[in-house]
Amino acid sequence: MRGAQRRAPWILLSPFLLLFLLTFLLPVVYAVGQSFTAVDRQGLFGEDGITSSFAGFDNYARALGDPAFVGSIGRVLLFGVVQVPVMIVLVTVLALLLESASSAWPSFFRAAYFLPYGIPGVIASILWSFLYLPGFSPIVAALGKIGLAPDFLGAGTVLWSIANIVTWAYAGYNMLIVIAQLKSIPGEVYEAARVDGAGPLRLAWSVQLPLIRPALVLATVFSIIGTLQLFAEPQVLRSVSPAIDASYTPNFAAFTSAFTYNDLGVAAAQAVLIAVAAFVLSFTFLRIVSRRDS
Amino acid sequence: MTTTSRRRVLGAASAAGLGTVLTACGAGTAAQPVNARPVIPAANGPVKLTYWTWLKDLQSVCDVWNAQRPDIQVEAVWIGAGNSGGYAKMFAALAAGGGGDIAQVEFQLLPSFLLQNGLVDLSRYGFRDVLDKFRPADISRVSVGDSVFGVPQDTGPMGFFYRRDVFEEIGVSPPATWQEWLDVARQVKESDAARRLEGFNVNDPGNFTSYCMQAGAEWFTTDGNEWVVDLTGEPTRMVAQFMDQAFSEDLFDLSLGAFTAGWYAAAADGRIPSVITGSWGDALVESVGGTEGKWAVAPMPRWPDTGYGSATLGGSTAAVMSTSQHPNEALEFIVWMCTTAEAIDGLIDNSGIGWSPSPDFIGTKRQEPSAFFGGQNYNEEVFVPAAEDQNPDWIWSPIYLEMNDALSTAVRAATSGGTPLADAMAGVQASVIDIMEHKGLNVRSAS
Numbered sequence: 001m002r003g004a005q006r007r008a009p010w011i012l013l014s015p016f017l018l019l020f021l022l023t024f025l026l027p028v029v030y031a032v033g034q035s036f037t038a039v040d041r042q043g044l045f046g047e048d049g050i051t052s053s054f055a056g057f058d059n060y061a062r063a064l065g066d067p068a069f070v071g072s073i074g075r076v077l078l079f080g081v082v083q084v085p086v087m088i089v090l091v092t093v094l095a096l097l098l099e100s101a102s103s104a105w106p107s108f109f110r111a112a113y114f115l116p117y118g119i120p121g122v123i124a125s126i127l128w129s130f131l132y133l134p135g136f137s138p139i140v141a142a143l144g145k146i147g148l149a150p151d152f153l154g155a156g157t158v159l160w161s162i163a164n165i166v167t168w169a170y171a172g173y174n175m176l177i178v179i180a181q182l183k184s185i186p187g188e189v190y191e192a193a194r195v196d197g198a199g200p201l202r203l204a205w206s207v208q209l210p211l212i213r214p215a216l217v218l219a220t221v222f223s224i225i226g227t228l229q230l231f232a233e234p235q236v237l238r239s240v241s242p243a244i245d246a247s248y249t250p251n252f253a254a255f256t257s258a259f260t261y262n263d264l265g266v267a268a269a270q271a272v273l274i275a276v277a278a279f280v281l282s283f284t285f286l287r288i289v290s291r292r293d294s
Numbered sequence: 295m296t297t298t299s300r301r302r303v304l305g306a307a308s309a310a311g312l313g314t315v316l317t318a319c320g321a322g323t324a325a326q327p328v329n330a331r332p333v334i335p336a337a338n339g340p341v342k343l344t345y346w347t348w349l350k351d352l353q354s355v356c357d358v359w360n361a362q363r364p365d366i367q368v369e370a371v372w373i374g375a376g377n378s379g380g381y382a383k384m385f386a387a388l389a390a391g392g393g394g395d396i397a398q399v400e401f402q403l404l405p406s407f408l409l410q411n412g413l414v415d416l417s418r419y420g421f422r423d424v425l426d427k428f429r430p431a432d433i434s435r436v437s438v439g440d441s442v443f444g445v446p447q448d449t450g451p452m453g454f455f456y457r458r459d460v461f462e463e464i465g466v467s468p469p470a471t472w473q474e475w476l477d478v479a480r481q482v483k484e485s486d487a488a489r490r491l492e493g494f495n496v497n498d499p500g501n502f503t504s505y506c507m508q509a510g511a512e513w514f515t516t517d518g519n520e521w522v523v524d525l526t527g528e529p530t531r532m533v534a535q536f537m538d539q540a541f542s543e544d545l546f547d548l549s550l551g552a553f554t555a556g557w558y559a560a561a562a563d564g565r566i567p568s569v570i571t572g573s574w575g576d577a578l579v580e581s582v583g584g585t586e587g588k589w590a591v592a593p594m595p596r597w598p599d600t601g602y603g604s605a606t607l608g609g610s611t612a613a614v615m616s617t618s619q620h621p622n623e624a625l626e627f628i629v630w631m632c633t634t635a636e637a638i639d640g641l642i643d644n645s646g647i648g649w650s651p652s653p654d655f656i657g658t659k660r661q662e663p664s665a666f667f668g669g670q671n672y673n674e675e676v677f678v679p680a681a682e683d684q685n686p687d688w689i690w691s692p693i694y695l696e697m698n699d700a701l702s703t704a705v706r707a708a709t710s711g712g713t714p715l716a717d718a719m720a721g722v723q724a725s726v727i728d729i730m731e732h733k734g735l736n737v738r739s740a741s
Contacts, residue, residue, distance in 0.1 A: 038732075038734070040734035041409070041733065041734040041735055042519075043519055044438065044516055044519055044521070044692075044735070045408035045409050045438065045692055046327070046408075046409055046411065046734070046735075047329065047408065047411075047441075049327065050327070050411065050734075062732070068703070130555070133555065133556050134549070134556065135556050135559040135560060135565075136555065136556065136559060153549065155710055238497060239497075239554060239555075240549075240554065240556060241549075242496035242497055242548050242549060242551070242706065242709075243706070244497070245497070245699070245702060245703060245706065246497075246699045246702075255382075256699070259381075259382035259385050259386055260381070260382055260385075260695050260696075260699075261693075261695060261696050261729075262385055262389075262410055263732070263733075264389070266732075
């Protein structure tokens with residue numbers, strides 16, 4: 001009986017563990033191995049043989065020596081520094097407004113704000129690309145009527161056009177996380193604050209904000225990781241914007257190296273670098289947040 | 295509360311971070327190159343083949359074959375156009391050991407697929423016996439030594455498509471030389487500030503490459519087992535200077551690459567009245583709404599005292615992927631598809647395919663005047679001579695996509711006030727050589 005009890009969790013876990021191992025850990029190990037591999041070819045095309053050899057950190061050096069890849073990292077960092085705070089502030093304000101006593105039709109607006117998250121990223125990007133494209137877009141046409149000629153797809157603007165898509169898609173989702181946390185605040189806390197004479201603003205600042213902090217931290221970490229993984233939006237907008245190259249974001253660069261250039265070694269090195277960057281940024285953020293806790 | 299949520303966050307963080315690594319997973323290199331393995335004999339029973347292609351409605355053509363050949367049933371599988379994801383899908387399939395039997399591969403991409411050992415040498419399956427059904431020039435572009443790696447399916451001799459009505463309104467005629475092109479482009483721009491003679495796709499500057507081909511450049515040659523790269527020779531320099539001139543005078547609409555969604559809108563209302571492209575562009579031009587009877591085709595402009603009457607853009611081959619279990623049957627179907635009159639007519643009617651690879655038959659429809667092009671018999675008039683007047687020394691490198699992106703980066707810089715293209719070509723050449731070396735190839739520069 002005791003032996004069976006000890007075995008039971010492992011038996012129940014085994015479907016998960018098996019898939020986790022096969023589809024997750026093994027590919028990770030494989031990719032890390034690939035990132036240390038180089039290819040040699042004999043003949044004009046390798047028709048006389050192809051051999052793989054250990055390359056040391058060559059692929060990493062190539063990835064970091066490529067100005068396009070390094071530029072793409074700088075680009076998403078800039079994107080994150082601007083877009084993540086803007087979205088988190090927006091999310092907080094929306095959540096507080098919808099959860100305030102005076103809001104009208106809160107459940108309708110909750111669903112409405114959440115709706116964009118239900119639209120697949122590629123479809124959303126195609127929709128927005130038409131809203132940005134002169135000759136198609138009612139927005140560009142309307143702005144043109146009042147004498148403005150915005151270029152949503154130019155070299156200096158397209159990054160922020162992408163930020164707009166990302167914010168539109170994910171603000172509602174993050175808002176729900178915050179609302180869930182707001183709903184878990186017990187009613188007595190509000191009553192006590194009101195008895196002490198707190199108005200709605202004071203209530204939001206001194207009671208709600210500190211209590212939804214964990215949700216905001218969670219949303220921020222997800223957003224930082226999401227920023228590093230930007231892919232679908234630039235990939236789709238590339239067909240309408242000459243400013244987006246094939247290494248516009250780190251993930252896009254890794255995709256291009258792997259599946260356009262067939263340079264799996266460099267692609268693996270780029271992917272490992274992105275993963276390390278995601279770790280470092282997430283840990284740094286959590287470290288800063290928890291230091292302020294204590 | 296804080297600890298649990300933090301642990302959850304870290305779990306999610308590591309999951310998401312490691313997830314990116316998965317994009318890079320794939321396979322290494324095959325143990326034995328496909329063309330060193332034994333020849334696969336013809337099948338005993340009926341076989342099913344798949345053809346990965348972005349040709350519109352190719353299944354209608356396959357069905358004609360399927361009705362005649364119950365033993366070899368071919369299914370057309372539509373994939374995104376080559377550079378728009380089709381090749382990425384094929385490369386991924388090859389790396390994973392899956393994929394279709396037959397694949398549509400553009401001429402310029404064949405060498406890149408060879409680099410992955412991705413294509414079957416068709417000479418091992420008897421293709422040399424039917425070589426006389428094709429043009430020798432086309433065959434030379436799909437051959438390496440005695441091996442043949444793709445069957446020419448359509449080619450892309452280039453011409454000048456233009457809106458006759460807009461040209462008449464402005465009072466210009468199709469330019470015979472590139473110098474005249476500049477003059478016409480200036481007049482088009484003067485006629486309306488929102489109008490440009492042509493769009494130019496910064497993300498895919500294949501037209502620039504074709505113009506260099508037309509001017510007589512030989513970007514890649516081979517010397518034994520070594521590649522020789524020449525992106526800085528005189529013809530290339532001349533074309534790059536021409537482009538710089540056009541860029542500096544803002545003569546191209548850089549936001550409207552040919553045949554993009556925005557381009558169709560602009561072509562329909564006359565903001566873009568012309569496009570220089572392969573003969574296959576006719577089917578695309580015909581889908582510009584409300585312009586029936588307004589278009590015409592003229593020969594491509596020429597370079598002064600040098601080069602050829604035309605160049606090629608795109609054009610594709612049907613190749614047998616190394617993962618196919620039925621190369622004999624696949625080749626049998628491909629030869630039928632590329633050389634018989636019923637298939638060529640079917641490809642033209644259903645798929646709007648490019649120029650016929652058969653020297654004997656350009657297609658029934660194409661021997662007649664076209665109503666859409668104002669009754670002009672443009673195929674006989676423009677493209678038959680264009681298909682003959684080509685640079686015979688041009689070959690494609692095994693790093694077309696990488697080179698195209700490097701060119702794109704140079705063009706992007708040149709069009710936004712950076713280094714002029716003519717000065718940037720030396721840098722493009724250096725990076726091309728670096729990329730080829732990294733692929734493990736022998737390579738040197740010509741100069």
